[in-house]
Amino acid sequence: MASRLDNLLLLFVVVASLPLATLLLWLNYAAVILASQRSKIPFRKLKSTPKKTILVTGTANAQGLNIARALERAGHRLIGADLQSLGHLDISRRSRALTKHYALPPLSAAADASYFARWVLEIVTRENVDLWIDCSHDIPLDAIALTRERVEGNTRCACIAADRNSSRYFKDKETLLEFFRGRNLPAPEMHRVRSRGDIHNVLNHGQGQKQYLLKSPMKSKLEVSQTLLPRRTLSQTYQDVSLVKITPGSSLILEEYLDSSTKYQCTAIAIRGSVEAFWVKRILASGVDVAAGGPALQQALRSYTEAVVRELGHDFSCHLTLSFVLSERITHAGVAQLILPVEGSLRLHPTFVPTAGLPGSSSLAETYLSMLRSVANGMAITSTPSFRKHVTNSKTSQPIKESYFLPDTISDLFWEPCKGLLLLRVSPREVLGSIGALTQKLLLGREAYYDFWDPVPAFWQYTIVLAWRVLVGTT
Incomplete structure (x- = not known):
């Protein structure tokens, strides 16, 4: 009510x-009219590389729209695209930043990866697109990965989107955490248990210093059972485990429980296996965003993100969002804090919107355009000296504020x-x-x-x- x-x-x-x-x-x-008439040089154009044609999918959301605006301010030709099912609710169709706008297949048809890939490939070919940036939220990763494969295989268009190699690690949380642990990166424990004996083995290995959440792998986040183990006493623990029902051939997930009252959300733009832009913010349990913490913590989060990007390969060019929590561990030297990842995505988080204001547009545009650098003898080169300066300093430039x-x-x-x-x-x-x-x-x-x-x-x-x-x- x-x-x-x-x-x-x-x-x-x-x-x-x-x-x-x-x-x-x-x-x-x-x-706007008065400002345009008083200025002989258009106020909204910024110096950049020669004019390129750029396709941005997902312009109906704030992320795609602001990225398109930043690139248009830099003097480039922007093509927008989003799901046809949005119809007149697609706000980007009315944006002055876009030269053209295409309606992609509805979400039900986009689930057919091959069908979706043909649509995007047709747009790239028809418009002679130089760079494709994916900012979509709803289109399946499999469709995005196949589309990138088709576009790179049939055109000269560069792509900043999920690929087949990286997307297979981000299908579910269990696979992602296994990827981190397999690369010797700190990550929460997650065990698939098939008997009560397996549960006791994991609890004994934790030696009472860790808590675990027992849940079914098929349940959604809203349906997860809040069975925390071990309990306060050994008898209570044995009592709860004895009540667990595991049918033959099935399994449960025993996941390390972490206090997620405060999360650190990191967003990165990775270009050719290197983090070219990075943002971090702290999210309290109430959902309020606050300052991200000190420089040491931010550097630690960035180092972890850079390590993940390196492990994904030198061809990894995509958005990356990682969420972390701090976990306290008792050691012989005292209490140590570990930064552990709890979520990951190959998309921009829906709450993250880089500002399209003039101070940040140039830096944001140059970050994406660094994908168009040619490679010779293993070295990235470009014909524009000023552009090389922007790319070299991208990692130490001022952070782009969030909207x-x-x-x-x-x-x-x-x-x-x-x-x-x-x-x-x-x-x-x-x-x-x-x-x-x-x-x-x-x-x-x-x-x-x-x-x-x-x-x-x-x-x-x-x-x-x-x-x-x-x-x-x-x-």
């Missing part, structure tokens, strides 16, 4: 603010604190602090979908699309 009331309230706010949003949109366009989503920010920093105040759960001082943080973010931050030179996608996302999703019950 509360969710329904929240949705109705959200719909009312969207409809009531539509006249104001429309007025702001026209004022924005008037400012925020306006509705989520208003909900977290204004609506929820005010509701908590009415219910006497938070103090007025905490509400004022949240409002101050909201004001600071609105004034100094950058919204995920909004761009001064390209305001229609943000207007469409937060009016038409948001209202439609509330009506069909998908929020």
Whole structure:
């Protein structure tokens, strides 16, 4: 009932603010026209390599849209593509950053890897694409990997997307952690047990210093049994294990339990087996993003990410997202903290959006365009000296700031604190602090979908699309 009331309230706010949003949109366009007329050189163009044609799949989400904007600012021709099933809800179809937009097959057809690959290959061939960047979220990794194989085998187009070699390690958590451990990288334990004796063997090996979560490998995250072993006493442990039912031929998963109240989410852009851009943020149990920690911790997270990229091979060119937790271990010298991975993906995380603002556009564009460097005698070369300078300094350049989503920010920093105040759960001082943080973010931050030179996608996302999703019950 509360969710329904929240949705109705959200719909009312969207409809009531539509006249104001429309007025702001026209004022924005008037400012764009004035700024363009006063500047002889287009303000939004940046120096870069010779003009290239770049295909970005997944432009309907904020990540793909902002990456396309950054590359368009650098003076390149951008082609966008996303699932046909989105229809008029595809905000990128209205973006000024895209020269053309293609509707890919719906998700049901994209599951046919060969069918999807033919579509993308046709676009690459027709538009003479130089670089394909995949920013999709829903398209299966198998389809992306086959598409990359077909594109690289039949055209001269470079690809930043999942390949067959790397995607097989990211199919499920068990395979991923086994990949880490097989490369001598620290990772949580995960054992497939087929009897109660196997369970006791794992618990005895942990010597009481580790906890394990017993679950079925077929269950989803929401259905995982919260059976923690060992229990406080040995008799309780034996009692719980004796109640475990393992049928012949089946197995259970005994996974090392880690306190995930604080996670570190790392996002990287890997080009030819090297990390060319890296971001890290700390996520509390409440879902709030905070500062990532000290330089030593950030360097340790980056070193681990670089080690993973090296193990994936020198041809690995893809987005990479890894989530870590800190685990405390008792040693003879005291208490040691280990950084252990708990999740991994060959995509940009849905909450991660690099800003498309002018300060970060050049660095972000050059990171992706470094994929177009030619290779001679094992050395990466380029015909543009200034471009070589950008590529060389990419690992030590200033970090690209992350954007925020306006509705989520208003909900977290204004609506929820005010509701908590009415219910006497938070103090007025905490509400004022949240409002101050909201004001600071609105004034100094950058919204995920909004761009001064390209305001229609943000207007469409937060009016038409948001209202439609509330009506069909998908929020």
